[in-house]
Amino acid sequence: MTELMPAEGVFSLIWLLIALPLAGAVVLLFGGRRTNSWGPYLGVLTVCASAVLGWLMLLAMLQNPPEERTFDQNLFTWVSVGGFQADMAFQLDQLSMVFVLLITTVGALIHIYSLGYMAHDPDRRKFFGYLNLFVGAMLILVLANNFLLLYVGWEGVGLASYLLIGFYQYKHSAAAAAKKAFVINRVGDVGLSLAIMLMFVTFGSVSFEDVFGAADQASEGTLNAIGLLLLLAAAGKSAQFPLQAWLLDAMEGPTPVSALIHAATMVTAGVYLIARSNAIFDLAQVAATAVIVVGVITVFMGAIIGSAKDDIKKSLAGSTMSQIGYMIAAVGLGPIGYVFGIFHLLTHGVFKAGLFLGAGSVMHGMNDNVNMRRYGALRTVMFITFITFAAGWLSILGIPPFSGFWSKDELIHAAFEESVLVGVLLIIAAGITGFYMTRMFIMTFLGKARWEDDVHPHESPKVMTIPLIILALGSTFLGMALLFWGDIESWLEPVVGFESKEAPLSTAATIGISLAAVIAGVIVAYVMYARRPIPIEAPRGSWLTRAAREELYGNQVNQVLVVTPTLVAAKAATSIDAKGIDGLVNGLAALVGAISGRLRRYQTGFVRTYALSMVGGAVIVVLALVLVRAS
Amino acid sequence: MNPSNYIILSAVLFSIGAIGVLVRRNAIVVFMSVELMLNAANLAFVAFARMNGNLDGQTVAFFVMVVAAAEVVVGLAIIVTIFRTRRSASIDEPNLLKY
C-alpha cells in the first residue's frame, strides 16, 4: 500500500518541473524575432534546470521508505461539473520519477545536440520553442494524477510532434506527414477519451487514486472495455499495430526530434499508460492478452520493415516500432512484465536516442542524405560517431554487458514465465533485430565508401559529439546500473507490482538461446552485406523485401479501409447537400417564383379589367351574403 | 312615401354608374360614372338615416361628398395630364402598369 505524501520540500516544486520548459516555450514562441539570438540557449537552459530539479527530487525521494514515495500536489480545481471533477494536480511516484529523469535528461542532451545540429537553420528559435513545448507536455503526461490531465499532456505531445514533424513546412511531404501523424493519433485519442468517459461512468471519478482503488469492484467486462480502449490510445501514440503507419513518415522531422520524440520519449507514452493503469489490466484478462498480441505483431512488423528500408532514419523508426512492441508485450504480461517493460523503455530511450543522434551526425556529414546505400566506410572519417553508434548497436542487439542486454533478456525471460509462445516469438524477433541493426551498421560504417561525388564527410562539432558520448556511456552502463545498483525491480514494485513465476527455461538458457538467435542474425547480415558489395541501386528483392519497403502495405490498407470510404462519404454528403437539401430549398423558391410568374400575367394594365374583377368580386360577396341569409 | 323607393333608386343609379365604368372608354365619362356611384351610395346612406331615425348616415354622406370633391381634384388633374401627353382620354391607352 502506498501512501500519498503531501508535496513538501523539493517536491513542492513539482509544478516547476513542467513550468520551466513551458515558460521557455512561451518566451520562444511568442517572443518573436527578438529572442532569435538567445532564445535557443534559454530553451536548453530551462530543460537542463528541469533535469537538475528532477535529479534533486530523486535524491530526496530516496530518503523516504519505498511506501512513502508518492507525492501529490494539487494546484487548483480544473474542471468541475456536477459529479465530475478533474484537478490540476500532479503525482510524483517511482514510475513518474524514472520518466521525469528520462525525459529531462535525454531531453537536455538532445537540446544541447540540437544547438549544433540546427545551428544554421533560420527557424531554430521555433525549433527550440517546440522542443520545450514537447518536454513540458510530456512532463504533464507523466506527472498528471488524473486521466483528464494526462489527456492534456497526451495531446500536447501530439501537438509538439505535429509541429516538429512538419518543421520543414515548405516540403509537402513534411506537412503531409505531420497531418497524418496527428490524425492517426486522434484515432488513438478517441480510445483515450472513451476510456476516460467509461471510467467516469463506472467509478464516478477520473483520478488515478479513485479509479485504481475501486478497480476490483468493477465488472470484468467493463475493465476489459477500458483496457481495450486504453490499448487503442497506446497503439496510436506508440505506433503499434494497427495505428503504426504514421511513425515512418514522422521521420520527415529534424533528426533530434526523431531521437527525442519518435524514439526515446513520446512514442513510449503508450507503455507508460498501460503500466500506469496496471490496476485495470491486472483484472482485465482479455485486454491484457490483446496488449500482448498487439505488441508481438508490432515487434515483427517493425523488425521486418527495418530490415528492408535503405533510409537510415526509417530503418531506425522500424526498429523503434519493434522495440516498443517488446515493451508493450511486456506490460501486457502483467505484474511479471511491467517492471521489465519500463526497464527496457529506459535503456531503449537512451540507446535509441544515441543511435538516432548518431544517424543525425552521419547525415550532418553527408549533406542530409539518408540513403544508406550511399554511405559506407564512415568509421574512417567520423570515429566518435562510429564508436558511439557501435555502443548503441551492441546495446540494441543485447550483447552483454551493454544496457540492452539486461533489459531485453529480463523481458524475454519474463515472457517465458507467462507463455512459451510469446517468449519464442520474441527471441525470433531478437534474431531479426540482430540482422537489421547489423545491416545498418555495416552499410553505414564498414565496407567501401559509396559516397556521392560532392560529399565530404566529416566529424560533427563537439556540441553534438559530447551528447553522443554521454548517451553511448548510457547505452553501455545504464542497464547494469539500473539492475544492480538502482534495483529497478524493487524501485518500481510499489507502483506497478512485481511477481515472478517459474519459467520453463532457466535464465542462463534464455540468455544462451536469445544470444544465439541474435548472433545468427548478425552472421546473416554479415554474409549479405559485408562479404558482398552493396549495390547503389536497391535490387528488386523478394516479395517480403518489397512488402517491407512498402511498410507492409499499412498505408494502402488505411487508404482502402478508412480514407477512401471517408472521402466517398464526404462526396456523397456534398452532393446531398447541394442537390438534395439545398436543391429542395431552392426548388421551393423556384416554385413560388414560377407560380407568381403565372399569376402576374393577370395584371394586364387595363383599368376596366380591374374594375370588372372588382365588380365581379362584389357581386360574389353580395350573392354569398344573400345565400347565407336565405338559408 | 315609402323609403324603400329611395333605396331602389339608389340601386338603379349605382348599377348605371357601375355599367358606365365598365363599358365606357372615355376617362371623363368613367369619372362621371364613378361620381354617380358615389352619389347613389349617398342617397342610400341618407335614406337609411331616415329609416333608422338617426343622423349617422347623413354624416357619412357629407364625408363621402368631401372625399369625392377631393378625388375629383386629383382625378381630373391626372386625366388632364394624361391627355396632354397622349392626346387621348381613353382609359385603355395607358396600360403601362402591367405585369
Place this chain on the structure above:
Amino acid sequence: MNVPWLTILMVVPLAGSVLVAFLPKGRGLLAKQVAFAFSLVTLALTVAMALQFSADSAERFQFVESHPWIPAFGISYAVGVDGISLVLIALAATLVPVVILAGWNDVDEGSRGSVKGYFALVLVLEALMIGVFAATDVFLFYVFFEVMLIPTYFLIGRFGGPQRSYAAVKFLIYSLVGGLLMLAALIGLYVVSAQVTGTGTFDFGALVGLEIDPDLQKLLFLGFFLAFAIKAPLWPFHTWLPDAAAEAKPGTSVLLIGVLDKVGTFGMIRYCLEIFPAASEFYAPIVIALALIGIFYGALLALRQHDMKRLFAYSSMSHFGFITLGIFVFTTQGQSGSVVYMVAHGLSTAALFLTAGFLMVRVHGSSLLSDYGGVNKAAPVLAGFFLVAALSSLALPGMVSFVGEFLVLLGAFERYMWVGAVATVGIVITAAYVLRVYQKSMTGPLKPGLEGMRDLGGREVTSLVPIAVLTIVLGFFPAPLLNVINPAVDRVMSTVGMTDPTPTISSTGTSSEGSGQ
C-alpha cells in the same frame, strides 16, 4: 442601489449607433473610432456587471428589471441574467470590439454601403444580441429574436460578396419561417397560460412549470424548436449558413456564427427545455439523431470545401451538432459543456474567420484554398494565429473548446453510451479537415504571387490576441465560466426533473487501496 445594468448595456451601443449614423458623410475614420469606443465602453460595463454577479445566489435571475409594456397581454419589458445568459452576453460584448478592430478597413467609402452604416449596424446588432440573451419575457425575447434579423440582413446584403443578395434573402426567409413558427407557438403558449392560470402571461418565470397538456406541449415545443434549429443551425435546416458566411464580411460572419446562432442553442436550453420539459424528453431521441447527423455531415462537407469561409461554416454546423447534443442528453456535464462550448466556439470561430479575413485582404479577397500555400513562410505571425484558431477548433486539450467538447461527450456518454461513443469518433474527422486547411494554406512551398505578403500589423494582432489569450487561459482555468454556468444548469436540470446517472461504483471514500497492490 439598483443599477439597471442590462438596460444600460443595451442603450450604450444603441446610442453609439445613433451617434455614428448621424455623423457627417465622409467622416469614416471618426465613425470607426466612435463605434470602437462605444463597444469598448459596453465591454467595460459588461465586465463590471459580471463582477457583481453572484454565482451562488438563490435568485434565478439577477440584475432584474421589469416594467409593464403591453399589460393587456401580460407583456412586460423584463430582463435579467442567469449564468448561461451572462456568459453569452459577455461573449457578445467581447467579440464586437474585436470585430470592429479587425474589420477596420473592411468597408471603405467607395463601396456600396457607407462606412458609418456598417459600424452603426454592428452596434445595433450588439444591443439586440444583449437584449435577446437578457430578456426574461418570452414575447420580448421574440421581438429581439426577430428584430435582430434586420441589421444582420443589411450587414450581409449591403456589405457582402458578389452573391450577397441571394445569401441575405436566403438567410432572411429561413429565419422568418422559423420566427413565424415561433410566433404561432408563442400565441398558443399565451392562450394556454390564460387557460391554466386564468390570466395570460409571457413572463418566463410564470411559464416555467406550467401544466401543459402533453400533446399540445409537443406542438408548441416544435414551434419553438424549429425556430431555434434553423438559427443554430441543425441538420437539415442549415443550408443558409454556408451561403451567408461565405458572402458576408468576416466580421459579420463572426457575429453571425459566433453569437447570433448561439441564440438558437441558448433558446433550446432556456425555453424548449424549461417550458416544455415533457415534450423535450419526448423529442430528445430525434434531436439527438439530428445532432449526430449534423456532427458528421458538417465535418464530411468541411472535408471537401475549397472555400475557407464555407468550410468554417460547415465546421460550425458540426460544432453546433455537439452543442445541441449536449443540451438534449439531460446531464449536467452535457449542458454545462454545451454552454462552455458555445463560448469556445464563439472564440474559435472568431479567430478562424478573422484570420481568414486577414488572409483575404492580402490576396485580392479570395477565400479559395487553392489561392494559398506556404503562407507560413511569408507571414509567420498570421500562420501562428491561424494555427491557434485551428487547434482551438479541433478542441485540443488545453484550449477552452476541449473543456466544452469533452464535457458534452462525457454527458452524452453517461446517458446514452453509444451516442457518446459515436460522437467521439467525430473528433477524428474534425482533426482531418482542420489540419487540411492549415496544410493547404500555410505549409508547402510558397505559392507564386504571395512573396510580398505582409505579415499581420499591430491592429490585426491586437484584435486577435484577446481571443487567443481567452482561449488558452480559459482552457487551463475554466472555473470563471463553470462557476456561473453550473448553478444555472442545475436549475435547468431540476426544472426538467432529470438527474445525472450515478456511477456504477461509488468510489468516493473507498480509495484507501492505493494504486499499487
